[in-house]
Amino acid sequence: MLTYFLRRLLMAIPVMFFVAVFVFLLLRLTPGDPAQAIAGDQASLDQLEQIRETLGLNEPLSVQFLTWIGNMAQGDFGRSLISDRPVLEMIGQRLGPTVALALVAMGLTLIIALPMGVLAAWRHGGMTDRLVMAVSVIGFSVPIFVIGYILIGIFAVNLRWFPVQGYKALADGLWPFVHRIFLPGLALASIYIALISRMTRASMLEVLREDYVRTARAKGLPESLVLFRHALRNAAIPILTVVGTGFAMMISGVVVTETVFNIPGLGRLVVDAVLARDYPLIQAIILLTAGTYVLINLLIDLSYALTDPRIRYQ
Amino acid sequence: MKLFNIKALGAAALLASSVAALPAWAETTLTAVMQAPLRSLDPHLSTAQIVRTHGFMVFETLLGMDDQYQPQPQMADYTVSDDMLTYTLTLRDGLMWHDGTPVTAEDCVASLNRWSQQDGSAKTMMKYVDSIEATSDKELVIHMKSPFGPVLELLAKPSPIPAFMMPKRLAETPIGTQIPEVIGSGPFKFVADEYRPGDQAVYVKNEDYIPRDEPASWTAGAKVVNVDKVVWQAMPDMQTSINAIQSGDVDLIEQVTIDLLPLLAMNEEVETGILNPLGAQVTGRFNHRLPPFDDPQVRKAVMYALDQETIMQTAIGNPDYFQLCASIYGCEVPLASDVGAEYLEGTAEERMAKAKEILAASDYDGTPVLMMQPTDLTVLTTQPIVAAERMREAGFTVEVASMDWSTLQSRKNGWQPVSEGGWNFFFTYWGVAGIWNPLVHSLINGSGEDNTWAGWPVNARMEELRAAYLTAGTAEEQKQIAEEIQQIAWDDSFYFNAGEFKSVAAWRTELHDIQSGPITLFWGVSK
Numbered sequence: 159m160l161t162y163f164l165r166r167l168l169m170a171i172p173v174m175f176f177v178a179v180f181v182f183l184l185l186r187l188t189p190g191d192p193a194q195a196i197a198g199d200q201a202s203l204d205q206l207e208q209i210r211e212t213l214g215l216n217e218p219l220s221v222q223f224l225t226w227i228g229n230m231a232q233g234d235f236g237r238s239l240i241s242d243r244p245v246l247e248m249i250g251q252r253l254g255p256t257v258a259l260a261l262v263a264m265g266l267t268l269i270i271a272l273p274m275g276v277l278a279a280w281r282h283g284g285m286t287d288r289l290v291m292a293v294s295v296i297g298f299s300v301p302i303f304v305i306g307y308i309l310i311g312i313f314a315v316n317l318r319w320f321p322v323q324g325y326k327a328l329a330d331g332l333w334p335f336v337h338r339i340f341l342p343g344l345a346l347a348s349i350y351i352a353l354i355s356r357m358t359r360a361s362m363l364e365v366l367r368e369d370y371v372r373t374a375r376a377k378g379l380p381e382s383l384v385l386f387r388h389a390l391r392n393a394a395i396p397i398l399t400v401v402g403t404g405f406a407m408m409i410s411g412v413v414v415t416e417t418v419f420n421i422p423g424l425g426r427l428v429v430d431a432v433l434a435r436d437y438p439l440i441q442a443i444i445l446l447t448a449g450t451y452v453l454i455n456l457l458i459d460l461s462y463a464l465t466d467p468r469i470r471y472q
Numbered sequence: 473m474k475l476f477n478i479k480a481l482g483a484a485a486l487l488a489s490s491v492a493a494l495p496a497w498a499e500t501t502l503t504a505v506m507q508a509p510l511r512s513l514d515p516h517l518s519t520a521q522i523v524r525t526h527g528f529m530v531f532e533t534l535l536g537m538d539d540q541y542q543p544q545p546q547m548a549d550y551t552v553s554d555d556m557l558t559y560t561l562t563l564r565d566g567l568m569w570h571d572g573t574p575v576t577a578e579d580c581v582a583s584l585n586r587w588s589q590q591d592g593s594a595k596t597m598m599k600y601v602d603s604i605e606a607t608s609d610k611e612l613v614i615h616m617k618s619p620f621g622p623v624l625e626l627l628a629k630p631s632p633i634p635a636f637m638m639p640k641r642l643a644e645t646p647i648g649t650q651i652p653e654v655i656g657s658g659p660f661k662f663v664a665d666e667y668r669p670g671d672q673a674v675y676v677k678n679e680d681y682i683p684r685d686e687p688a689s690w691t692a693g694a695k696v697v698n699v700d701k702v703v704w705q706a707m708p709d710m711q712t713s714i715n716a717i718q719s720g721d722v723d724l725i726e727q728v729t730i731d732l733l734p735l736l737a738m739n740e741e742v743e744t745g746i747l748n749p750l751g752a753q754v755t756g757r758f759n760h761r762l763p764p765f766d767d768p769q770v771r772k773a774v775m776y777a778l779d780q781e782t783i784m785q786t787a788i789g790n791p792d793y794f795q796l797c798a799s800i801y802g803c804e805v806p807l808a809s810d811v812g813a814e815y816l817e818g819t820a821e822e823r824m825a826k827a828k829e830i831l832a833a834s835d836y837d838g839t840p841v842l843m844m845q846p847t848d849l850t851v852l853t854t855q856p857i858v859a860a861e862r863m864r865e866a867g868f869t870v871e872v873a874s875m876d877w878s879t880l881q882s883r884k885n886g887w888q889p890v891s892e893g894g895w896n897f898f899f900t901y902w903g904v905a906g907i908w909n910p911l912v913h914s915l916i917n918g919s920g921e922d923n924t925w926a927g928w929p930v931n932a933r934m935e936e937l938r939a940a941y942l943t944a945g946t947a948e949e950q951k952q953i954a955e956e957i958q959q960i961a962w963d964d965s966f967y968f969n970a971g972e973f974k975s976v977a978a979w980r981t982e983l984h985d986i987q988s989g990p991i992t993l994f995w996g997v998s999k
Contacts, residue, residue, distance in 0.1 A: 189875070189893075191882035196512055196650075198519030200632045200906060200914060202592055203885055204923040209517070212648035240511045241669035242650040251668050310715055322715040323707070417709045420716070422671040426708065430670040433848070433878055434511065 163460065170452045177448040178230075178441070182223055185437050192239040195434035213239055226441070236438035238431075245442040248427065255325045256423035258335075259415065260408040262343035264401070267350040272397075274351070275358020276385055279366060290355055297352025306345040306418035313341060323420035342419040346412060350404050357400050361393035368392070394465045402458035406451045500999050501701040502983070505713045506992070507727040507975070509670040509706035513662070514650040516590050519632040521903060525991045528691060529675050529702070530570070531636035531656035534561055534580065535628035536692025537990070539749075541806055541908070543628035544692035546684070547575070547637060547657070548612075556619035563610045566682040569639050570661045577606035582643035584612075584635060589647040591633040593911045596942065597626055621944050622911050629912065630691050630990040631905035659683070659695040659995050660702065673704040675994070688996050690989040698985075698998035717742055717978055723999065724979040726992050729850065730790050736978050747977045747988050750904035751795070753802060754783065754852075755915060756859060756968035759896050760929040761887045764841065769834035771965030774897075777827035777866035778859055779820040784971040786854045794973040800916065800958050802904030803972050806947075807954040812962030827866040840869045842890045844898035846877040855899040855970060884926040899970065905990040909950075910941045910957050915967050918960075929966050 193209040194201065210216050214225070229236060235245045278290035314322040320341050326334040365371065366389055374384045413425030424443065431439040463469045508522040515527030536546035548561040567575035581604050588594035600620035606612050614623065627635050642651045654662040660675035667673055683694040705722060707713040710729045716722045718739055728736065728744065736742045756778065758765040765771050784794040798816055799808035816823075841863065845856035860870040873895075875883070880898060888894045907913040914925040918934030937957050944950045961967070979986060987993040 188879075189882055190878040191885070194881040194885075195878065196518060198521075198523070198632070199881060199900060200519035200902070200925070202914070202923055202925060205590060206885065207923075208648040212646070238669065242512070243669060248669060252671075307711065315715060315719060318719070322719045322721055323712050324716075324721060418712060420705070420707050420709070420712050422668055427670065429708075430509065430511070433876065435878055435882075 159460070159463070163456070166456050166459075170449075170456075173452060174445060174448060178227065178445060179223075181441050181444045182226065183219075185435070185440060186219055186222075188435070190435035192435045192437065195240055195436070215239075226438070235442040238436050238439045240431075240434050240436045240439075245439045248439060249424065249442060249446065252422060252424045252427045254327060255421050256409060256412055256416070256425060258325075258328065258339060259342055259346060259412055259421060259423060260405060262339050263346035263350065263408055264405050266343050266347040267354055267404070268401070270347070271351045271354035272358055272390070274355040276362055276390060278355065278359040279362035280381075280385060282363060287359075290359065294352040294356050297348045300348070302345055302349060302414050303418050305348045306342070306415060309341045309345055310418070325419075325421045325423075342415050342421060345418070346408065346415040350408070353404065354397065354400055357397050358390075358393065361396050362389055365389045365393040391465060395462055398461055398465065399458055402454050402461075406454045409447065409450055499701060500699045501703060502699045502724065502994065502997065502999055503703045503705060503722045504724040504726060504992075504994075505707045505716070505722050506704045509708075510673045510704060511669045512650060513654050513667075514645075515636050516587050516633060516638075516647070517650055519906075521631075521991065524631060524634065526662075526673065527634060527636050527656075528630075528658065528991055529660040529994060530654055530658045530662045531638060532658045533628060533635050533691065534637065535624060536690065537628040537630050538689040538692040539988070540689075543624040544686070544689070546628070546692055547580075550624065552624070557616045559614040559616075559623055561612050561614070563612075564684070567657050568680050569657050570655045570678065571639070572680075573639065574609075575637070575657050576609045576640075577612040578609075579640045579643065580612050580637050581606050582640040583637040586638075586643045586645070586647060587633065587635045591635075592914065593622075593626055593629075594633075594635070596911065597623065600942075618943070619945075620942055621950065622909070622942065625909075626911070628691070629905070631903055632912070634691075657681075659697045671706050675702045675704075676700065683995075688987060688993075690987075690993075691991075695995040697995050699994070702994050714978075717980060720980065723983055724977065724986075724992075726977055727975040728978045730788055730793055730976065733790075733976060741981050742978055743981055744976055744978045746793075746974045747986060747992055748903075748975055748990060749804070749988055750802060750908075750990050751972045751974040752901045752903050753800075753907060753972050754787065754855060754899060754901045754970040756855070756897060756899050756970055757884075757915065757927045758929075758965060758967065759887065759894070760920070760927055762889065762894055762896060764836050764839045765896055767835060768964060769830060770836045773827045773831035773834060773836070773866055774863060774868075775815050775827075775962070775965050775968055776823045776830065777862045777868075778968050778970065779823065779862060780816060780969075780971045782820065782862070783855050783858050784973065786858045787851060788973045793976060794971055796971045798958070798962070798969070800961050800969055801908050801913065801954065805904060805908045807909055807951060809951075809955050809958060811955045811958045815962050824862070824865060831867045836867070838869050840871045840890075841896045842894070843870055843872050844880045844883060844895050845872050845874045846880045847874050849877045851901065851973075852877075852899050859897075859899070887928065901973075903990070904972065910938050910954055916957060916961050918964075918966070927967065929964065931960060931964050931966075934960050934964070934966075 193206040196209055197205050237244055238248055274290045278287040281287050310322050314320045321338055324338055326338050328335045371389055374388045412423060413429055416423040416425045428443045506522055510522050510526055512518050512523055515523050515531060532547050534548045535543045538544050547567060548563050551560045563575060569575060584604055588598045597620055600616050600618055602615040602617045604614050639655055645651045659678050659681045661678045663674040663676055677697045677700050683696045686693040688694050710732055713725050714732055714735050717725055733744060736744055758771050760766060780796045788794045795803045797803035798810050798813040801807040843856045843860055846852050856872050860872050863870050883895055884898060886894060917924045918929055918931035920928045920930035937953050941950060941953045944953055982999050984998050985996050987996040
């Protein structure tokens with residue numbers, strides 16, 4: 159397993175290199191000027207030129223690329239062109255809220271979607287199944303920002319149970335953290351609840367037809383044990399795959415939720431960076447996202463062995 | 473018998489936690505949602521409004537501008553020699569930088585030098601300056617080569633780059649490079665540890681700041697701070713800001729989208745109003761270097777075809793918040809006049825008929841006009857659509873190119889042919905404080921030089937008049953020159969003045985004595 163793990167890590171290096179080249183070139187081909195974002199709309203061309211010169215944006219692309227790669231090899235991801243702060247520091251400030259939001263959303267997803275899927279499969283064709291499917295269709299069809307506004311309207315503005323916006327870190331206390339992250343977590347989870355409950359249902363339906371399930375029932379095992387220990391565990395591999403990629407998608411796709419609930423996370427940072435053409439910051443975030451995908455895919459592959467003893471990595 | 477009284481225990485725990493959470497004194501925090509996120513901190517480097525507002529929190533200017541547009545002593549008192557060649561500025565007592573060191577005249581000389589390398593009008597002034605020197609710790613003297621009218625005005629101007637003072641060690645940061653620290657002498661201190669670029673900026677009251685004795689008026693007078701802390705939060709979604717002010721999460725929204733004002737009108741805990749009386753002028757800019765707008769007749773056809781009212785109705789909607797006037801300097805500033813109003817007279821249909829007539833008589837050959845449209849800046853999204861429609865009606869072939877604001881800003885700086893990424897026309901807007909006289913107004917530069925603001929019109933008479941304005945001896949003379957400039961700007965179609973809009977702010981009723989000014993001011997207000 160360790161050899162497999164290390165081999166996969168080594169394979170990630172060329173992937174990351176190609177991502178780096180791609181994102182660097184793509185950004186330079188995109189129209190826009192970071193100097194303008196710094197100096198503002200009323201700046202003269204002289205002022206812009208001076209800033210470009212200082213930032214090294216007038217250097218040939220090859221020089222800029224080699225400088226960036228060379229610095230990264232030494233662990234220096236550079237400084238933001240706009241705020242002049244180290245990009246890793248900026249990402250560090252914003253990573254916590256995004257990861258917390260994604261974890262809470264995924265936690266809520268699993269708590270809600272797995273029982274929903276199992277129940278729907280167990281009561282296949284019945285009212286429960288139809289209800290779960292209806293909820294799932296709503297989750298897929300209604301955009302996250304609409305769900306966010308509805309949740310804010312009901313629970314924050316009218317009932318005043320939750321704040322309408324903002325984020326508190328876990329370090330500020332469990333209650334402030336939960337109080338502020340619950341609604342955005344639920345809004346973000348909505349689409350994944352729809353997805354994973356359907357996946358669980360489909361996967362469970364297949365497994366419930368297997369002989370070993372019939373045997374378990376014939377042995378007189380309680381239905382909950384049959385469903386959750388025997389059936390769900392065997393139905394887990396496709397679900398795990400979706401959970402894993404879903405988590406990676408959450409990390410890279412939380413921007414709408416962060417915007418609606420005003421959470422200072424990575425999603426908003428990357429949108430700001432793109433609008434301001436803050437090259438080092440965009441490059442670092444995309445590399446980080448790519449790295450997250452690679453790592454999560456690897457962890458998903460490794461987790462298969464834990465749920466299915468037939469799978470062994472060498 | 474109950475072993476525990478759950479309710480009593482809960483109440484005790486709540487009380488204990490509340491007591492533990494109470495600070496020794498109640499800190500007053502004013503939380504504001506600003507019109508744009510703060511991403512850069514150097515007020516000499518950026519012309520962005522948010523950076524300017526940040527500048528006035530932390531830094532000060534030698535002179536302030538009052539609500540009568542007059543320069544007033546702020547950090548320094550001043551005298552001017554009779555021959556207008558020597559300006560002596562004496563720093564007032566008690567001025568300290570936020571790092572605890574005293575403000576010296578040398579710091580101010582270094583600051584003026586840095587500012588004058590970046591600000592366009594300061595660069596012009598420097599052509600008339602012989603030297604700026606510190607004659608003592610508290611006195612600096614500006615020696616002029618020849619008289620230059622607006623020296624005091626420039627030292628006091630609030631836009632686009634005010635003459636902010638900073639310690640010499642920061643002022644020596646090369647222009648083009650951002651200052652490494654935010655140390656000023658103003659009424660608020662910047663809290664670097666709590667700054668998250670693009671998301672949050674925090675300021676605390678500068679306890680060492682000694683306000684002037686005169687009443688506060690715009691950026692002049694007593695800057696008395698009545699709150700302990702000001703937090704600027706960026707909220708990219710206006711609906712979220714509206715929810716936040718209604719629930720009491722924030723105290724002030726600097727600019728509310730006009731469409732959403734009815735949501736706040738129903739809430740008795742929130743007030744709305746105009747804090748910046750100057751407003752902003754919407755401007756349609758021609759590229760004078762490229763066909764078809766290198767032809768003055770073709771530009772003139774556009775001037776008649778476009779209609780201020782249609783454009784402002786579409787963009788702003790509520791007439792309480794926009795104003796139509798011919799003045800290129802803003803509708804309500806001292807230099808405002810009706811000169812050139814003939815281009816706006818009559819009905820839209822009558823003007824359209826004239827536009828068609830002028831265009832038919834011109835050499836316009838149907839060359840497509842490329843109009844840039846920003847899609848991510850609400851206040852500027854509709855104008856190109858309305859304008860394109862009117863221009864098509866007049867006989868133009870118009871292509872609207874949609875793009876994000878960042879792309880537009882970059883593209884506007886090039887004058888290559890349209891087929892190679894050039895442009896013919898676009899709309900933007902200018903805060904009136906950035907155009908209120910011929911010295912600061914970038915759109916009426918008639919030199920046509922490469923390094924001037926996008927559009928590059930050429931008009932020798934305009935340049936003569938702009939130079940004359942700088943040396944005019946009296947306000948009457950200045951006004952007369954400004955009017956002639958305005959006439960040329962209309963006649964030679966430098967740009968289309970599409971009208972002026974005001975930004976509407978919203979604040980919770982707990983806030984009192986909010987100050988009006990050319991930027992949002994956080995002194996004077998209490999909570």
